[in-house]
Amino acid sequence: MINEADADELEVEERRYVRLPSFLEQGFSALRRDVLDKRICSFCGTCAAFCDKIRISEYELKPELVEGYDTICGLCYAFCPRTFLPLSEIESKIFGAEEARKKAEGDVLGVYRGCYAVRSKRRDIKGQDGGAVTSLLAYALHEGIIDGVVITTSDNHWRPITKVAKNYGELKEGAGTKYTIYPSVVGIKEAIRAGCESIGFVGLPCQIQGLRKVQTAEQPYEIGKERIKLLIGLFCMENFKEELLDFVKENLSLDLEGVKKFDIKGKEFLVYDEKGKVYAIPLDEIEEYIGEGCSVCADYTAELADISVGSVGSEDGWSTVFTRTENGEVIVKDAMKEGYIEAKELEEKGLGLIRRVGESKRRRGSTK
Ligand SMILES: Cc1cc2nc3c(=O)[nH]c(=O)nc-3n(C[C@H](O)[C@H](O)[C@H](O)COP(=O)(O)OP(=O)(O)OC[C@H]3O[C@@H](n4cnc5c(N)ncnc54)[C@H](O)[C@@H]3O)c2cc1C
Ligand code: SF4
């Protein structure tokens, strides 16, 4: 008979020599079964960013194995935000257990230290809202906090492209919102290959979730995760398939090269042309283009980012900014001191609105 001491010892032995960590047990075929076949992939790009065997084709947004053989190394399954998401465990690791505990149960605003309305003080930054994202990244690049940042810019027809910006000029190309799905996290692979040692990333809540899983998962591979230093997350209610651009072009008889900006306000998708004319399309009419993976998404405010930025909650021309980690809070405060941005406390009314929108998104995500 095995006594208690022997059993303890056996368990330690098993953990040390026999039991394989769970990430080694699932490969791409499991990812296909649990995420792709269930049509809940958000096309964040995390699986392809850290595995050379996975590719997401530009023409058909679909992660696929480049070679037929699935090595079951487990990284794609472990990093995908749609396989499992141990939210409170990740929150404790990145914000610290004490900060994480302060979050009210289920609060859609997530863990945060400060919330502000922010506007760029750089005249040459023309952002989507207050230009907060571009200005904060400009400060971080200038100070050497990061030496490259993965941004999402676009071609002349508004199709998104990921780019590693290493200087102010390149960074400014990313300003403005692109409302079509793109696996921007793959840009991290490019940044690592380009030799960046301190990488910044800006992207959607699902993309931030994937990168936080990368940073916090226990696994033995050298994948360069320690180089990821700053994550700026964008608020997001939904994103759209590329067919939306064809719909806009045909429906409004517009050449997309002449579009200056897309935006969503209330229940309308707005298209601004270069002459300042604004076209409004009811959101109901473009519902069919919403990405399938968005239907199960419950994160509105990019709860796991260092800094989260959106438009809801602030007046026009300002961005709403949540600082979540200490690093994020220091960057916002120092960018203000150094004259990159101006900031004021966010009003209760704004916070209430963000909470209501975030709760409606969570209800939508949890009913699917
Ligand atoms: C698909 C999408 C849906 C959004 N939905 C909401 C919403 O429901 N409510 C809300 O309040 N805000 C939403 N936002 C955020 C909002 O549109 C602005 O991005 C945010 O307010 C920051 O504005 P800014 O002027 O500070 O940023 P800017 O200085 O203009 O910088 C914008 C940054 O966003 C990045 N970016 C642009 N498009 C994408 C993309 N498709 N994927 C990844 N990164 C991208 C660029 O790299 C750039 O660095 C959404 C953004 C996106 C991309
Ligand atoms: S959600 Fe992201 S990580 Fe998961 S399968 Fe899709 S692209 Fe890959």
Ligand code: SF4
């Ligand atoms: S709604 Fe969720 S899944 Fe869809 S793009 Fe936004 S963060 Fe990603």
